[in-house]
Amino acid sequence: MIDLLGISLLVRWLLGWFLSLRMPLLPEASLSQVPRVSVLIPARNEETTLPNLLAALNRQSVRPLEVIVIDDHSTDRTASIAMECAQELPITVMQPPPLPQGWCGKTWALHNGVRASHGEVLVFLDADTEPLPSFLERLLAKHQTLGGLVSVQPYHRTEKPYEQLSVLFNLVGLMAVPLGQGSGVAFGPALVTSRIDYDRSGGHAAVAGKVVEDWFLGHCYEQAGLQVSAFLGLGAIDYRMYPGGLRDMVTGFGKNFATAAGEVRWPWMLAVLLWLSGLFWAAWCLPASLLGWPMVGDPALLPNAVVYGAYALQLLLITRRVGRFGWINLVFPIPVLFFIGVFVLAILNLERGRVSWKGRTFSTRDRARTA
Incomplete structure (x- = not known):
């Protein structure tokens, strides 16, 4: 029994290394010719x-033709702050018409932003991203090589202790999908496409009601016969997710899980679930051994400490490409409990059929915005 359990845990642990193998970084590259680039930034509060x-855009090695900030009916100083920067960058601040039925705020904002833009190449950046000076050049150079839709998942910069709790969401989200050239995966925080390919795919009008629009936009490109590629942003672009506090982080991850979980390809999902089952067991085994809680297998301290240490080491090494996660990996039962709690919340959101975000209520089903 113990031998079988040990073999099973070893297989699950090795799966973690396998799933982390295909996580390529956005490569260093230079442009021979700079295209006319429109940078579009949806911004709500x-x-x-x-x-x-x-x-950060003002420090780029490649200067865009225009930067369009689409103020999505903010209730704070988003628009005025963008206007204050207009002397340093070619910034246009616009506000789309009132949100119509069947659209999400971000898709409506970007749809209108594209219609107002003039560049031959479109770069979409979330307002919380912080690109390093070479980012635009590297992104555009990769797009010139690959075409289609190219996206980058920013490196997650954590600053406060509660942000460390997001480690498993960041990691599982990347483990569950193939990355690299032609992966079919798109990350919403940073994308680039030509205007011709954008129109050919149907653009944001084709994903109007999708809360997690990046996944479905990637599908639209593939259906149009266009390549979709994705890379990690370590050393190229950072972001700090949910700086507004723990509640925002719980709501945000719950929203994403509730709407995107069904889009993951089942072989990848099965592998991730097997790895997670080993991680969950490792999170239980050491405390159970120390405190005499019920457990399967040998209750001796040494073998359970070895299993715990093996998973902690794996997390420390794998997450270095994903974000600034350190000490939390040594006490991984804590983010495991957080992960399970938010996952349960996501299931409840699926049952209710709706989720709230930034003052709006969205559907988690096929139909779009409900309020």
């Missing part, structure tokens, strides 16, 4: 994050 992005 982003007065604290938008200044960092605009300052």
